[in-house]
Amino acid sequence: MKYKQILTSAFTIMLVLSLVMFMANQPPASAHAIFLGGKEKNLDIELSPKQRLFHPDKDGYFYPGSPKITKNLEVINVGDVPFRICRFNATFYGNISLATGLQMEILELGKGKGEKPNFLYNGTLSSLAEGVEVNGKSAIPQGKSVTLQFTVWMPETAGNEYQGLTMTADIAVTVRFPLAK
Amino acid sequence: MDTKMLTAILVIGLVATMAGAGLYAYFSDTETSKGNTFTTGTLDLKTMDWNELTWRDGVTATWTATNMKPGDSFPFDVEFVGLSRSGTITPGSLEITCNYSVIEESPPTEADTDPYTNEHPDTMAKQMIITRFKCNGTEYLGSIVDVDGDGQKTFYDLKNSPLTGLPIPVVTDGGTFFRLSVKFSEDAGNDFQGDTFDLTMIFTLKQ
Numbered sequence: 076m077k078y079k080q081i082l083t084s085a086f087t088i089m090l091v092l093s094l095v096m097f098m099a100n101q102p103p104a105s106a107h108a109i110f111l112g113g114k115e116k117n118l119d120i121e122l123s124p125k126q127r128l129f130h131p132d133k134d135g136y137f138y139p140g141s142p143k144i145t146k147n148l149e150v151i152n153v154g155d156v157p158f159r160i161c162r163f164n165a166t167f168y169g170n171i172s173l174a175t176g177l178q179m180e181i182l183e184l185g186k187g188k189g190e191k192p193n194f195l196y197n198g199t200l201s202s203l204a205e206g207v208e209v210n211g212k213s214a215i216p217q218g219k220s221v222t223l224q225f226t227v228w229m230p231e232t233a234g235n236e237y238q239g240l241t242m243t244a245d246i247a248v249t250v251r252f253p254l255a256k
Numbered sequence: 257m258d259t260k261m262l263t264a265i266l267v268i269g270l271v272a273t274m275a276g277a278g279l280y281a282y283f284s285d286t287e288t289s290k291g292n293t294f295t296t297g298t299l300d301l302k303t304m305d306w307n308e309l310t311w312r313d314g315v316t317a318t319w320t321a322t323n324m325k326p327g328d329s330f331p332f333d334v335e336f337v338g339l340s341r342s343g344t345i346t347p348g349s350l351e352i353t354c355n356y357s358v359i360e361e362s363p364p365t366e367a368d369t370d371p372y373t374n375e376h377p378d379t380m381a382k383q384m385i386i387t388r389f390k391c392n393g394t395e396y397l398g399s400i401v402d403v404d405g406d407g408q409k410t411f412y413d414l415k416n417s418p419l420t421g422l423p424i425p426v427v428t429d430g431g432t433f434f435r436l437s438v439k440f441s442e443d444a445g446n447d448f449q450g451d452t453f454d455l456t457m458i459f460t461l462k463q
Contacts, residue, residue, distance in 0.1 A: 128289055129294060
């Protein structure tokens with residue numbers, strides 16, 4: 076009987092401890108506090124522009140073989156620790172079947188003119204729904220930023236099933252610390 | 257003994273918990289670019305004809321010729337199909353082609369030497385000669401390719417070599433008018449007695 080009580084207590088303690096540690100590892104919505112050398116540091120980014128990148132009022136309508144639309148998104152390090160880009164994912168609203176008919180390429184632009192962009196993703200928008208892991212090339216230090224180039228187009232092979240559709244996408248960018256994978 | 261066992265269980269549990277926590281190998285932060293909107297354009301061709309005078313998706317029985325006999329001509333001076341477009345994007349061109357079938361009289365006329373023309377309608381289509389093919393006043397008959405090389409422009413030729421690159425129709429309420437004249441070849445024989453040639457003209461807006 077006493078042995079059972081001890082086991083139950085031990086199990087409860089471990090369960091509570093596991094939950095506490097699990098919760099501690101969940102990043103908050105805006106920033107994540109990290110303790111390095113006893114000091115609190117923040118992993119925190121901001122996006123610029125804060126407004127949406129793509130809209131038909133500026134970009135026009137997509138159709139098979141329509142011109143590619145390219146937009147830049149700056150990811151700014153407003154925290155205390157460096158980061159790398161590590162993941163994209165998207166949530167779709169409206170005529171979400173359109174996500175299968177649109178292609179997206181994401182590049183991480185270099186700092187200088189001579190520096191080649193780093194390829195991060197090329198595929199359908201719909202594939203971003205599940206999230207894709209990517210390898211950011213640059214370590215972005217505190218106060219600096221990296222520019223992501225998003226290019227969207229509709230391939231010439233797309234058919235009539237995509238006529239007259241409208242879809243909205245929230246595109247999430249995730250960064251990580253420490254820098255090594 | 258109990259104390260030892262309890263200690264062992266707690267140590268194992270602690271190590272397992274730490275190991276589990278170690279799976280979260282890095283910290284992360286996520287920000288979202290919201291409200292990105294993607295919209296595709298539309299191409300929409302509308303039609304009307306001389307006896308259906310409102311814009312609609314398709315018209316029927318525009319050209320009707322009855323009791324045709326070899327050598328008959330049908331100028332169709334009154335009959336026309338109007339074409340107009342709506343939609344959010346401007347097409348690049350208009351394509352015109354056709355499809356057809358043959359309906360055999362039932363029971364077939366005794367003089368019908370081929371009661372199975374419905375199974376090979378191309379033979380009748382080759383006898384249906386196009387003599388006028390006008391879009392907004394411009395004659396495009398010469399642009400139809402003589403696919404079978406018989407020296408005639410027939411519905412067989414139009415089906416097998418669609419006429420492409422035609423000017424796009426103007427937007428709705430203006431309209432582009434398509435006119436057609438037809439001749440039933442003098443060479444058509446008894447194979448086609450009592451047969452009905454059912455023609456579908458196909459107008460397609462191309463990007």
